[in-house]
Amino acid sequence: MTTALNKKERPLVKMESISKHFPGVTANDRVDLELYPGQVLALLGENGAGKSSLMNVLAGLYRPDGGDIFIRGKRVEINSPRDASNLGIGMVHQNFMLVDTMTVAENIILGMADLPFILRLEQVKEEVRLLSTRYNLQVDPDSYIWQLSVGEQQRVEILKLIYRGADILILDEPTAVLTPQEALDLNQVIRRMISEGKAVIFITHKMEEVIRFSDCVRVLNRGRLVAVKKTAETSPGELARLMVGREVLFRLEKEPPDYGEKRLELIEVRAKDDRGLPALCGVSFCIRSGEILGIAGVAGNGQRQLAEVATGLRKATGGEIFINNKDKTNSKPIDFITSGVSHIPADRMVMGAVGDMSVAYNLAMKGYRSPPLAGFGLLKPGRIMDFARRLIKVFSITTPTPDTFIKFLSGGNIQKAILAREIEACGGLLVAVYPSRGLDVGAAEAVRKRLLEQRRAGTAVLLISEDLEELLSLAAPPFRPCPPGADNGPASGTGALAGSQPHPLGF
Numbered sequence: 001m002t003t004a005l006n007k008k009e010r011p012l013v014k015m016e017s018i019s020k021h022f023p024g025v026t027a028n029d030r031v032d033l034e035l036y037p038g039q040v041l042a043l044l045g046e047n048g049a050g051k052s053s054l055m056n057v058l059a060g061l062y063r064p065d066g067g068d069i070f071i072r073g074k075r076v077e078i079n080s081p082r083d084a085s086n087l088g089i090g091m092v093h094q095n096f097m098l099v100d101t102m103t104v105a106e107n108i109i110l111g112m113a114d115l116p117f118i119l120r121l122e123q124v125k126e127e128v129r130l131l132s133t134r135y136n137l138q139v140d141p142d143s144y145i146w147q148l149s150v151g152e153q154q155r156v157e158i159l160k161l162i163y164r165g166a167d168i169l170i171l172d173e174p175t176a177v178l179t180p181q182e183a184l185d186l187n188q189v190i191r192r193m194i195s196e197g198k199a200v201i202f203i204t205h206k207m208e209e210v211i212r213f214s215d216c217v218r219v220l221n222r223g224r225l226v227a228v229k230k231t232a233e234t235s236p237g238e239l240a241r242l243m244v245g246r247e248v249l250f251r252l253e254k255e256p257p258d259y260g261e262k263r264l265e266l267i268e269v270r271a272k273d274d275r276g277l278p279a280l281c282g283v284s285f286c287i288r289s290g291e292i293l294g295i296a297g298v299a300g301n302g303q304r305q306l307a308e309v310a311t312g313l314r315k316a317t318g319g320e321i322f323i324n325n326k327d328k329t330n331s332k333p334i335d336f337i338t339s340g341v342s343h344i345p346a347d348r349m350v351m352g353a354v355g356d357m358s359v360a361y362n363l364a365m366k367g368y369r370s371p372p373l374a375g376f377g378l379l380k381p382g383r384i385m386d387f388a389r390r391l392i393k394v395f396s397i398t399t400p401t402p403d404t405f406i407k408f409l410s411g412g413n414i415q416k417a418i419l420a421r422e423i424e425a426c427g428g429l430l431v432a433v434y435p436s437r438g439l440d441v442g443a444a445e446a447v448r449k450r451l452l453e454q455r456r457a458g459t460a461v462l463l464i465s466e467d468l469e470e471l472l473s474l475a476a477p478p479f480r481p482c483p484p485g486a487d488n489g490p491a492s493g494t495g496a497l498a499g500s501q502p503h504p505l506g507f
């Protein structure tokens with residue numbers, strides 16, 4: 001893509017033998033990295049491999065325990081994000097760091113006060129407008145952050161860094177939260193930046209992005225650098241193998257469906273979003289035991305609200321919801337749980353886990369009301385530990401111990417823990433929202449296999465995903481269409497099913 005691999009050029013960034021330890025974990029073990037002007041480097045590795053840690057070292061958030069960093073040939077100490085910023089390094093984090101109640105322009109100059117705020121603000125707005133046109137990063141400088149979609153917030157993060165003069169951009173899983181179109185738009189932005197001699201490091205789990213958008217690849221495995229490749233000389237299969245340490249199946253074997261009883265039925269369901277606007281406008285469908293029903297479409301078109309009404313977390317403003325043929329319309333969430341409904345929520349960090357609780361107790365959170373984890377109203381710590389150890393093994397959750405606070409795990413491992421808990425506790429209906437989002441290829445494969453296992457075991461699965469590949473491999477009937485009498489089609493033509501005509505969930 002560029003001439004960036006010309007070794008005579010001086011590297012913009014050189015990280016030499018960087019180590020970073022946390023209690024019980026070596027996040028980075030003598031890792032080397034080089035980045036040249038105009039280059040896009042893809043940093044790959046399983047969840048917990050140490051990618052974010054290494055980038056946090058470069059961005060001044062973590063102090064390394066060993067190693068040297070050279071920027072434009074000069075050895076530097078990066079002790080704070082401000083140091084990094086002064087060196088032209090900017091990072092867009094996995095979880096954004098914007099202030100919700102401030103505007104775009106205010107966020108961009110936050111912490112840069114060298115001129116009176118108000119004076120500066122007008123000037124900044126103008127500059128932001130110019131920059132957003134130049135990089136095709138459309139955002140209104142006067143919008144409040146809370147009014148923006150995730151994709152727009154990311155644009156603000158990137159604009160903020162460009163505005164501050166960053167020419168070394170680190171994007172930590174930028175496309176995990178984007179729609180396919182937004183991901184393509186982001187790529188245009190990256191191209192624009194590298195054409196100006198900036199350089200980009202991006203972390204992703206999506207192989208096709210690596211192949212299409214990067215010049216070179218570095219692969220981390222358990223904190224160690226295990227491969228350095230030119231993108232043109234490698235393949236998705238090879239990269240997946242390097243990351244995971246084994247062959248990864250991109251295709252899943254699936255038996256023909258064996259449908260049973262109706263587990264979930266929605267009839268003309270209506271619901272509003274948090275702003276009171278219509279999100280579901282008469283949605284009808286049913287899912288039977290042994291069936292995975294896929295909901296395709298771009299996020300933000302009612303998917304979240306659909307999952308929430310199906311799990312009792314959001315009021316339906318119209319229509320009816322049946323679980324196991326019993327009317328549960330607007331019942332309490334606990335009624336849904338005791339009816340066997342499990343939920344893998346879209347926003348796992350907010351809704352799925354309690355950071356200041358151990359991995360073991362997070363895993364036990366759903367089963368704590370009944371034996372074997374509790375008896376006569378008392379929790380049984382020994383049983384909880386045994387239970388946790390088993391799930392940690394079965395779902396390959398990487399954690400120093402079952403007692404570790406879950407907030408210290410990498411994002412992917414927190415996700416695996418939530419999945420483990422919800423799948424384990426599932427009593428017949430599993431509502432899975434973007435279940436493999438942000439997971440590495442090995443973990444995503446494991447999750448998909450578990451969903452198929454659930455299907456085989458007779459669970460009904462409502463699968464909401466933006467990943468067409470995932471929907472087609474899990475939800476689409478493999479060999480024959482639905483048998484007569486097991487019609488899962490939308491009664492009034494108002495659903496979006498994988499395998500039927502694509503139709504956003506706007507209904």
Ligand SMILES: Nc1ncnc2c1ncn2[C@@H]1O[C@H](COP(=O)(O)OP(=O)(O)O)[C@@H](O)[C@H]1O
Pocket residue numbers: 022023025026027045046047048049050051052053054398408409410411412
């Ligand atoms: N602030 C922290 N405190 C304790 N452990 C951490 C911290 N940050 C990362 N780790 C641990 O370091 C390892 C690497 O994590 P991370 O760099 O986030 O991986 P990746 O980004 O590749 O998924 C993981 O085992 C993680 O639990």
Ligand SMILES: [Mg+2]
Pocket residue numbers: 051052053094172410411
């Ligand atoms: Mg990470």
